[in-house]
Amino acid sequence: MRKLPLMGDEAIAQAAIDAGISAIYAYPGTPSTEITEYVQKSKQAKEQKIVAHWSANEKTAVETAIGVSYAGKRTMACMKHVGLNVAADPFMNSAITGANGGMIIVSADDPSMHSSQNEQDSRFYGKFAMIPVLEPHDQQEAYDMVHYGFDISEKYGTPVLMRITTRLAHSRAGVTLQEPKQPNELKMPGDLRQFVLLPALARNRYSLLLGKQEYFKKESAESGFNKLIDAHDKSLGVIVSGIAYNYLMENFQDKNFPHPILRITQYPISEKMIQDFVNSVDEVMVIEEGSPIIEEQLRGFMGFGKNVKGRLDGTLPRQGELNPNILAEAFGFDYEHTNKTYDFLATRPPQLCPGCPHIDSYTALNEAMQEYSKGRVMSDIGCYTLGALPPFNSINSCVDMGASITMAKGAADAGLVPAVSVIGDSTFIHSGITGLIDCIAHNSPVTILIVDNEVVAMTGGQKSLSMGRLESIILGCGLNPLHLQIIDPRKKYHKENVEIFKKELAYMGTSVIIARRECIVALDAIKKYKTENEIIEETK
Amino acid sequence: MENASKKFKKDIIISGVGGQGIVSIASVIGFATLEAKLFFKQSEVHGMSQRGGDVQSHFRISNKPIYSDLIPMGAADIIISVEPLEALRYVNYLQKDGWVIANKNPFNNISNYPDLEKVWNAIEELPNSLIIDADEEARKLGSSKSANMILLGVASHLLGIEYQMLENAIRTLFGRKGEKIVDINIQCLNRGKELFVK
Structure with a gap:
């Protein structure tokens, strides 16, 4: 049998491939990103024609996976812990519909918040939804449990949640693989109303779910994992x-x-x-x-x-x-170690890369904001969140994906005018569009700066679904085209860019400024994605 | 290597700043460990730390199954640091006789980077340490990017893995990038090996 050195994330991905999945969906988020990336890069996955897509957000990822399960095939949706909040609606209801083809949702928690806003424990969600939860303790068990998870998912007609944490996700060890299985054939649910959660039908499905609980407990007592x-x-x-x-x-x-x-x-x-x-x-x-x-x-x-x-x-x-x-x-053990401290041991916080376009965006925004009192810039989740730190000190919030736009609207509604939102291109697609529609519907005096580096940079350069479409998406939401500006964030255009900011900040309605320049460390990836997009365009 | 029935273990911390080739050092040791048929666990730090922040990898090797992905405080045998200040961040993980192999050259991306002499002195005061001008040594061989392999070469005396297996690992890891890259990295590893002094 083959033995490979795999990270926990990769072990889960390889297991999903070997267990015969037909499709995997995810939105990138540390520490879960490498699961889907591994499937995207796997030759074996290509040969098996596995669909491995980045979704607009975790909610669409889980919903798409439910669709695959509906059609009788095995599927996986992956996210970081806070992504499961975004996906909570389909996740909770998938417990009621149950699964047809095997379905595993992987949520990667981040205790100690190495790269997250909180350290919520996804096991709560499993209990909340009343579905089986698997919590592997090492890479081999993660691999084995994916196989087992798909089996019980199909045996009991239930989605299964797999919960891992940063340390397992990003740690590598030798993993022994099983023989690959054939993917399922297309197979409709036995009851074509299984996924119709009309109240009368949902009540039946819910009572089925309650009835499954004893079986789930029996499984956990007898599977050998506990x-x-x-x-x-x-x-x-x-x-x-x-x-x-x-x-x-x-x-x-x-x-x-x-x-x-x-x-x-x-x-x-x-x-x-x-x-x-x-x-x-x-x-x-x-x-x-x-x-x-x-x-x-x-x-x-x-x-x-x-x-x-x-x-x-x-x-x-x-x-x-x-x-x-x-x-x-x-346990009261002594362990020998030194306790050296060096008063000169400076910390080395993360920072924007030299040459990063966000540096020029923040420099221009800071100058334009000098006319106003401090504390007006709501921001979001991405590399640009580092704008909260010196030398920029540009932003005043980072709460959840997309919240910059809606918080700016709320602040403006409360009387803080102008209010500004700073959001990345991919975060905008993830959860910013709906907030923009809120602003446009009321012509709220909010200036939205989309820092468009044409890639999901923070998580290592995944494809941004806004690429090549951002203006048409924004205008499609109904923004007045006169208040859509596109700037090139570079030192040499600093003066013009400040003027554009000033003009839109003074406008008493919704405006969007796209600051577009490629992420300096993802140029090769962006080039590849552009070529991919051209191929997709040709099929339209 | 020690007798198989006796416990053999090496706990290695690899440190530096994002982009300095920490993952490559870990990958080379990883392939060598596989060839040596030893157990290993290697944990990486991703996420925000990639953006010019400090990065560490815990690499554990043993002839017995390994439990924790993290090295406990006071248990590390070696710190390989591609950056001098970053070596000091983890010294409390070292055991009494542990070694520090550190690059001499700072990665200075912070405004309060301390006086370099202080940093070097603190490393030299440790019981077992070597400061190597890995950038210069790698440059002499034609690639300043391979400073990480110089340091791995120095540390090769302490890993308990046959040297040849590290060379093989470099071939496996860099093979796709062509013969030239493989050669330079092996030359750097060789040069590092010569620079070790007890």
């Missing part, structure tokens, strides 16, 4: 989920762990499994990467008469990513 590792010292029992298992065991490599362990990587967990385990020990420690979900369920409001240690009693920190040292401390 397992009891018994030991002699029952003064403590440890329930450990996902990747946290690795950090625990790292401390016990050269000695046996003295306490019984219940290792959890599949949900919903069988109550009996938990009860039997808890009854066998005096005290319980719960170790989870992310939120204390199992721990809260164990504690409940009333407790159950046994002491529970974990993130909620301070045994482990309440926030942030775990690591081997945190676990060592929780």
Whole structure:
């Protein structure tokens, strides 16, 4: 059997290919991006004619995947944790429709917020939707669980959520592959109204979903992924989920762990499994990467008469990513290390690359904004968010994808006129268009600067779906063409650009300024995408 | 290499600034580890850190299965740093006898970059350290971009992997880019190997 060095993301992608998917959809987001990229670059995926598309956002990605599942084929939709918020509507309802072809939604969480706005735990969504959740603890298990996930998805007619975290997503290890499976044939759902969630039909589907819960628990008790590792010292029992298992065991490599362990990587967990385990020990420690979900369920409001240690009693920190040292401390181990500090050890925050077009956009915007009081620039998620830091100090918000436009409208409605939005081309496609329609519908006095570098830069240069179409999309939303400006953000045009900003800031209605110049580090990728687009244009 | 029944492990931190070839160092060690049929885990830092921020990769090698993707504090055997200041950021990960192999040349993209003499002195004060002018050594061989391979060559004495396997790994990794690139990288690795002094 083949063994490859794969990152967690790549292991999931390779498994999806080997499990016979027909299509994968995603919006780029760290740490999930490499799943779809891997499929896009895979020769095997090309031979199997797997569709691997970037979607406009996570919602359209999940919806498209539901369509593939409807047609009886296997499919995957991938996103970062906050992307699942965007996709929450189709995600929640896909639990009710159920799946036809196997469907896995992968959500990559980012505890410690290495490159995110929060550290929400996607397992909550799985519980919320009442579908099976898989939380692999290493690359091999991630690979194996994708195969298993597709099998149970089809066996029970349910979507399955796979939850990984940054560390697994971006860490590489040897992974042994299984024999590739043939993709499913096109096959309609047995009931052609399965996906029609009219209230009367939805009630039936919901009651089916409730009925599946016992089977899901039985699966998790019997699949072998959740397992009891018994030991002699029952003064403590440890329930450990996902990747946290690795950090625990790292401390016990050269000695046996003295306490019984219940290792959890599949949900919903069988109550009996938990009860039997808890009854066998005096005290319980719960170790989870992310939120204390199992721990809260164990504690409940009333407790159950046994002491529970974990993130909620301070045994482990309440926030942030775990690591081997945190676990060592929780067990009172000494680990030898130096405590050197250097007062001159300057931090090196991320910054805009030398030659980045955003530098010129912000320089011009700052100058035009000098006429007004500070704090008027709402911004968004992308490289340009670094405009919040010195030397620019240009922007005053970054909340969620697309929020710059709608927040600027709200601020303007509240009386902060002019209000400005700064948003990237891909973020605009993701969730900015609807906000623009809100502004145009009321001719709100908002100036929207779209910093168009023709690529999804932050995540490593994926294709931006706005390429070559941005003006027509904006005008199609109904913007007055007199207030659509296109500038070239370069030093030599600085003066003209400032004047254009000033003019549109003074206009008491909605205006859009596109600052277009290619991302300096993605020139080759952009060239390739332009060629691709020309080929697509020819088919129209 | 040590007897297979005995535990063998090397925990390596590779550090620097985004774009300095940290991932290439990790990939070369990765292919060599595969050839040596050892277990490995290698964790990378992506995302915002690519934009001129600090970057680190944890590379763990063992003849036994490895649990944690992250190296615990106090466990690292080697820090290979393509940038001197970045070497100091991770010294508390080093074990007592651990080594630091650091490039002499700063990547100065911050306004408060400290006095270089201070940085070099702090590295030299560590029990086992070498500061190498990897940029200059690579330039002499025709490619300043390959400073990372000079440093890997220096560290090759400490990895517990046969040197030849690192050369093979360079062939695998850079093969697609042509014979010339492969040769320069192997020459740099060779030159680095000569520069190691205990």
